[in-house]
Amino acid sequence: MKRILLACSSGMSTSLLVSKMKDAAKEKGIEAEIWAVAQDKAQTDMERADVLLIGPQMRFLKKKLAVAAETVGIPLDVIDPVAYGRIDGLAVLNKALELIENNK
């Protein structure tokens, strides 16, 4: 079970991506829990996630959240703007899985 957390300003635009990522996960036959939150909830939700992805428009959060992510012991990254614009669920899912894999 992979748990992937996405964060943006209000969790709205990333939730578009979430549904595409879920589709991609189903197609790949991967069991995954994927959800999006607003920035103020990112810190608490991080505790039950394997990876945190930040919307590119909120990339200024990275520094702040990196500290918290390190304590929880999960990797984080900013979503590639091109994949974000295309709502490319597969590309972002692959990136998330890669981050989880490298963290082991």
Next chain:
Amino acid sequence: MNKFMEVLENILLPIAEKLNNNRYLAALRDGFMVALPLIIFGSIFVVIANFPFLDKWISPEAYTAYQNALGPASAATLSIMGLFVIMGIGYKLTQHYGLEAIYGAVVGVASFLILNPQELGEVTGVIPTAILGAQGMFLGIFTAFLSAELYRFFVKKNWTIKMPPGVPDSVSRSFSALIPITLTLTIFLIIRILFSFTPFDTVQNFIYTIIQEPLTALGSSLPATIVVVLLIQLFWFFGLHGQIIMNSVLDPIWYALNDQNFSAFQAGTELPNVVTKQFMDTFLVGMGGTGMTLGVVILIFLIGKSRQTKELGKLGGPAGIFNVNEPIIFGLPIIMNPLVLIPWLLAPVVVTVITYLTMSAGIVPKPAGIIVPWTTPIGISGFLATGNDWRGAALQIFNLLVVMAIWWPFLKVLDKNYYETEKQG
């Protein structure tokens, strides 16, 4: 050009970081978030109370009774939103410090009430609701910050009453808050007494005259609004969330202006402000998202030839109706794309000017202080925000056409570029 963009990004990113991650601004933003559901609840009942044409269908007495029956909904929420913002700020800031947050909330409210008059004319033993709304907004915010800081300071000093082991946790916790709260509130009481010897009489009066009035006057002006709009667009051009960054600074001003309009709307007098929270949310963001990209989506459907823009229109269109437009911003792309920089900056400024002038001239009613969620589709949001007036919707549609006209030549060039590349490749 690339070099120049890099330099600009290196300036903007740290600004975004500072503004978004500053603990006071973050507490302020989250504080407003706490108040928002209540504000929207109140707004819904204002809309229902002012149902269009109802005053013509039923007798004046019945209409008054109907409005009076629904009045408490907004009087208990929207009109006194400052109270909830103070609670939210006090809570969030104290939580940030890792202390028991609820004490931060109550100490903020109590400090604020201590600073305020507890009389209205001849009547004593009352708290005037006016100070809990727009008038007290700035004082409330400063009080919430200061009281949370003082509370934290005194807790850290550890002058708490230590309970012997074996005393239940919740009992010892209620005592541990006693000394910090007592000291914090005493300081506010002293501040109140000291101010009564000044010509300002109350702290509220002091903050209002020295800070709030000049700032809101500045914030409601057209030039300042254009600057803010340009900054939001510029941040977004670099793929940074412009609203989140600017709102954390400007929300107090916009909400204060909003509440002034709401009081006037409820009283049936002339609305004082054009620029309010709703001016930004409904007449700028509410046009398909930041930069009014609903016009761009429609243009894509009308003149788009390339596969790339057509795909994007299908992908980003539905979300755009609800003013979520990250797919368009990142997908067209708008970020770092010199081809669209001119319409990206120009269209919102032109719409700001049109909206400001038509509202100032009275051709379109000013925002009535009703908070419409920013995800409300175009047309509906303009109607609701102006207090159920069709001219609010008409202005949005007119502005949409203006946005499309500005974007038309630029999108055509961009689309042609994509089309040529696709044909070759």
